[in-house]
Amino acid sequence: MSSASERPTVTHWRPGPIFVVAVLTVLAMLIALGTWQVQRLAWKEALLERIAERIAAPPLSLAQAEAQWAQQGEIEYVPVEVSGRFDHDGEQHFLATHQGQSGWYVYTPLELRDGRALIVNRGFIPYDRKEPATREWEEPEGIVSFTALARxxxxxxxxxxxPDNAPADNLWYWKDFAAMREAMGLAADATVPFFVDIRSYGADSGIRVPVPGVTQVDLPNNHLQYAVTWYGLAAALAVVAGFMFFRSPNRKEW
Known part of the structure; x- marks a missing residue:
């Protein structure tokens, strides 16, 4: 029987150049992804701050909002004061939920004083009130005024x-402006080139339905979590690779 001193020594594998290059490549990718998420975090926080400032700002006239659109090419969440007459014959329905209830956002063309039209999200109605004949309220006639958020x-x-929209069935899943305008029978050169979502009517309007103020401004902001994940994976990889690289090449095992 051989003595303990004569037992063989097991030589452990040492990482070679290919392993080192592979680890450094993956490590660089993980760090880059983490850094990208940090940059996205800064962008998202700036965007949320900008949206909050816009929503809190005094409303513009529709003419001012159109001028901003023409100059900047975007008008998202800018408050606007609007007045006109709803053309209920052009009403369209966008599948939606509000406070846990299934239903529809009602999009209706608004006839402006200058003869043009504005596509308005009037708000939410329950699912079984899509057809006007099923509603217990009367739709507003004549000139109405309201504040809205431009979209x-x-x-x-x-x-x-x-899903794809189904204009023939008056069923919308996403806001295809051109298709919705066409379904309402509106001319492109006589339609304001953006939507508005009603926030509130005048106190004496008496209008309660469709329920206004349904604009959702809840943008997800998980970039910090993602950045921590990528940087954490990079740190774990560095620890494991360092252990494999620096451990003793020869070690006796019993």
Missing amino acids: DPLAEKPSWIV
Whole structure:
């Protein structure tokens, strides 16, 4: 029987150049992803601050809002004061939820004093009140005034998981401005080039339905969490790789 001093020594694998290059490449990628998320965090916080400032600002006239749109090419969440007459025959319905209830956002063309039209999200109605004949309230006639938030039209469908709109069935899943304008029978050169969402009517309007003030400004901001995750993975990789690289190449195992 051999003695303990004669037992063989096990030689452990030492990382070579290919391993080092691979680890450094992955480490650089993880750090880059973490840094990108930090940059995205700064961008998102600035965006949220900008939106908050806009919403809190005094409302513009529709003419001022149009001038800003023409100059900047965007008008998202800018408060606007509007007045006109609703054309209820052009009403369109956007599938939505409000405070946990399924239903519709009612989009209606508003006839302006100068003869043009503005597409207005009037607010929320319950799912079973889509057809006017099912409603127990009367739609407003004559000139109405309200404050609203301007909304930019979307350049394309937000995601492939969003269903396609069905204009023939008056069923909308995303705000396709051109298609909605066409479904309402509005001319492109006689329509304000953005939407508005009603925030509130005048105190003496008596209008309660559709429920206004449904604009959602809850933008997710998970970039700090993502940055911590990527940097954490980078740190873990560095620790594991360092342990493998610097441990003793020869060690006796019993």
